[in-house]
Amino acid sequence: MSHPTMQDIAREAGVGVATVDRVINRRASVKPATELRVLNAAKKLGFVSDKLAAYPATVRLCRVGFILLDTGAEFYRQLSEQLRIQAGLATGLTLTTEFVWLNVNATQAIAEAILTLGKRAEAIGIVAIDNPLVNQAIDRVKEQGVRVYTLFSELTASGCAGYIGLDNRKAGRTAAWMIARLSPRPGKIGILLGDHRFLCQEISEISFRSWFREKAAGFDILEPLRSYEDDAVAEQATRKLLQETPDLVALYVPSGGVEGVVQALLEAKRLHDRRLTVVCHGPIVSARRALIEEVVDLFIWHPMAVLAEGILKAIVEDVQSEARGNQQRYLSFELMTVENF
Numbered sequence: 001m002s003h004p005t006m007q008d009i010a011r012e013a014g015v016g017v018a019t020v021d022r023v024i025n026r027r028a029s030v031k032p033a034t035e036l037r038v039l040n041a042a043k044k045l046g047f048v049s050d051k052l053a054a055y056p057a058t059v060r061l062c063r064v065g066f067i068l069l070d071t072g073a074e075f076y077r078q079l080s081e082q083l084r085i086q087a088g089l090a091t092g093l094t095l096t097t098e099f100v101w102l103n104v105n106a107t108q109a110i111a112e113a114i115l116t117l118g119k120r121a122e123a124i125g126i127v128a129i130d131n132p133l134v135n136q137a138i139d140r141v142k143e144q145g146v147r148v149y150t151l152f153s154e155l156t157a158s159g160c161a162g163y164i165g166l167d168n169r170k171a172g173r174t175a176a177w178m179i180a181r182l183s184p185r186p187g188k189i190g191i192l193l194g195d196h197r198f199l200c201q202e203i204s205e206i207s208f209r210s211w212f213r214e215k216a217a218g219f220d221i222l223e224p225l226r227s228y229e230d231d232a233v234a235e236q237a238t239r240k241l242l243q244e245t246p247d248l249v250a251l252y253v254p255s256g257g258v259e260g261v262v263q264a265l266l267e268a269k270r271l272h273d274r275r276l277t278v279v280c281h282g283p284i285v286s287a288r289r290a291l292i293e294e295v296v297d298l299f300i301w302h303p304m305a306v307l308a309e310g311i312l313k314a315i316v317e318d319v320q321s322e323a324r325g326n327q328q329r330y331l332s333f334e335l336m337t338v339e340n341f
Contacts (some may be wrong), residue, residue, distance in 0.1 A: 002245065003046075003047075003048070003270050004045035004046060004047045005108075006021060006024065007125070008045055008047075009038060009041045009042050009078060009263075010071070011032075011040035011152060012044065012045060012052045012286055013037040013038045013040070013041035014037065015034060015037065015038060019034065019038065019044075020038055023035050023039065024038070024047075024049055024166065024215075024238060025041070025277065026258075028127070028238055029076070029316035030163075035060045035094075036094045038060075039282055040061075042210075043227035048159075048261065053110070057209075057222070058135065060121050061093070061095075061096065061097050061203070061225065062095050062096075062123065062311070062316070062319055063092040063095075063096045063097075063121045063122055063123075064087070064093065064095055064096070064097050064098070064121060064122065064124070064125065064314075065097075065098045065099075065100065065117035065119060065120075065121035065123070065124045065125070066080065066083060066097065066098070066099050066100070066124070066126070066151075066221075066286070066314060067098070067099075067102060067110060067113050067114065067117070067124065067125070067126040067128065068080060068099060068100060068101055068102075068127055069102065069103070069104050069127055069229060069287075070101040070103055072157075073285055074259070074283070074284060074285050075256065075282075075284070075302075076101070076127075077164060078283065078304045079304055079313045080099050082125075082292050082303075082304045082305050082307070082308035082309075083097055083099075083308045083311065083312065084097055085305075085308070086305070086308040086309045086311075086312050087217040087312055087324065089309075090312050090313070090316055092111075092316050092320055093316050093319060093320065095307075095312065095316070096269065096312075097118075098117065100113045100117065100248075100305075102127075103137065104128075104129060104194070104195060105125060105228070107128075107131040107133045107134055108127050108133060109257070110126070110131075110134050110137075111131075111133040111134050111135075111136065112137075112241045114134070114137040114138060114141055114148065114327045115137050115140065115141060117146075118140070118141030118144055118146045119143075120269065121146060122145075122146065122147070122265055122316075122319060123146065123147040123148075123149065123161070123315045123319060124141070124146060124147070124148045124149070125148075125149045125150075125151045125311060125315070126138075126148060126149070126150060126151060126155075126166070127150075127151050127152055127153065128150075128153070128155065129197075129198050130153075130154075130155050130156055130157060130197050130199055134155065134157070135155060135156060135157035135158075136157075138155065138157040138159045139157055139158060139159035139307060140159075141159070142161075143159075144158030145150050146297060147162075147315070147318060147319070148160055148161055149161055149162050149163070149164050149311070149314070150162075150163045150164070150165075150168065150274055151311065152164055152165040152200050153163055153198045153199050153200035153201070153222065154200065155199070155201045156199075156257075160326055161318060161323075161326065161327070161330065162314065162318070162326055162327040162328060162329060163327075163328045164310065164311050164314050164329045164331065165200065165307075165329075165330070165331060166200070166302070166333050167329065167330040168200045168201075168203040168204045168254075169203055169204075169207040170207075170208065170332060171183060171204050171207070171254065171281070171300050172203065172204035172205065172206065172207030172208040172210075172254065173207045173208065173210070173211045174300065175204070175208055175252050175254065175279040175298075175300060176207075176208045176209075176211035176212055176215075176252075176337070177215075178279055178297070178298050179250045179252065179277050179279055180211075180212070180215065180216045180219070181218075182248050182250075182277045182297055182298075183277045183341070184250050185249065186216070186218035186220075186247065186277075186290045187219065187220065187247050187250070188219075188221075188222055188245055188247055188248050188249060188250075189212075189219055189220065189222065189249065189250040189251070189252065190222050190224075190225070190248055190250070190251045190259065191208070191221065191222065191223075191224040191225070191251075191252050191253075192224065192225050192226075192227055192234060192237060192238065192241075192246065192251065192252075192253045192255060192261060193205065193224045193225070193226055193227070193230060193254070193255050194227050194255035194256045194257060195226060195229065195255075196224075198225070198255070199252050200254075201255050202301040204254035205254065206219070206223060207253055208254075209221050211335055212339050214257070219249075219250075222245070222308040225237040225240070225241060225256075225262035227255060227256065227257035227260070227261075228257075229256035229257055230256075230257055230260070231256075231257050231258075231259040231260035231263075232259050233257060233260065234253075234256075234258070234259075234260035234264075235257075235260030235261065235263050235264045236260075236264075238260065238261045238264035238265065239253070239264045239268075240268075242264065242268050242274060249277060250276055250278065250279075251265075251276050251278045251279075252278075252279050252280075253278070253279070253280040253281065254280075254281050254300075255281065257287065257304065258284045259281045259284050259286055261278075261280065261289045262280075262284070262295060262296065265278065265289075265290075265295035265296070266293060268291065268303025276295075277298075277300045278296045278297055278298075278301070279296075279297060279300065280296055280297060280298075280299055281299070281300045281302070281303065282299035282300070282301045282302065282336065283299070283301060283302060286341055287299055287336065287341065288312065291293030291337065291338040292338055294338070297337070298335060298336065298337055299335070299336040299337075300313045300333050301307045301333060301334040301335065301336040302333060303333070303334055306332060307331055310329065310331040311331075314327075314329045
């Protein structure tokens with residue numbers, strides 16, 4: 001029986017012979033996923049080489065799928081970019097990433113994407129509203145051994161492997177603390193949510209209200225308006241709030257759509273010299289302008305590189321340890337003002 005050659009490995013791995021040569025003889029670097037395919041093919045075929053033997057025997061490929069929203073484009077664009085970067089820097093496993101982009105209200109499509117990714121991914125990170133269809137899909141892929149992590153907003157699915165994101169209770173109470181101290185007088189406070197079914201926003205709102213009940217009862221917190229995570233809808237909702245609430249003193253936006261909020265506030269400042277105390281969640285593209293123009297006082301900031309690193313680190317740890325529990329991992333947030341942006 002003939003010994004396997006580099007041509008055999010190339011065929012098995014689906015790459016060129018030159019790529020096999022670069023991996024086996026370490027002539028140049030290749031992508032981690034490609035390197036792993038070549039090494040696995042060589043091992044499967046029984047290829048023998050002194051240089052090949054120097055590779056660690058425990059190299060393992062892990063495919064991670066992410067389902068992100070196609071609204072709030074800048075936030076999720078930055079997140080996906082950082083997830084790709086951090087996947088290449090991860091240690092312990094060779095990670096490959098796959099992304100699916102869906103609308104916040106496309107619950108049927110999100111459920112189907114979970115089932116589809118579950119056929120080829122070992123772990124899935126998902127941003128979604130709490131919905132029975134989504135929760136049912138998560139429970140189904142869990143039975144297949146796939147870990148599903150909720151990102152930024154928790155879900156009630158029993159099959160979730162864990163939550164990775166901010167401590168939304170702390171975020172809401174921090175926003176309340178800041179507004180109470182910056183507002184020149186008590187008055188009405190508006191809240192803009194993306195969707196009531198985002199549990200992260202629900203927790204932020206409840207915690208925001210709770211702080212004022214405990215610490216500053218003189219403020220009147222209005223019922224929240226919805227932006228559906230859409231900048232145009234958020235801009236329209238902010239304009240309506242400003243027009244219908246002349247005694248509005250502050251605004252809290254723990255959701256997407258912040259670009260639209262900023263546009264409405266800039267317009268109000270230009271036309272009416274209207275000034276509110278405003279706290280928003282970020283990042284957004286126009287954050288620097290919003291702070292310099294003083295239409296936003298504080299951003300509760302998601303540092304993307306830190307978030308992406310924390311998400312992938314948690315997934316790697318669980319895959320390596322074969323953990324199955326529903327673990328909560330809280331990632332840090334920053335407070336961004338005009339003075340430290």
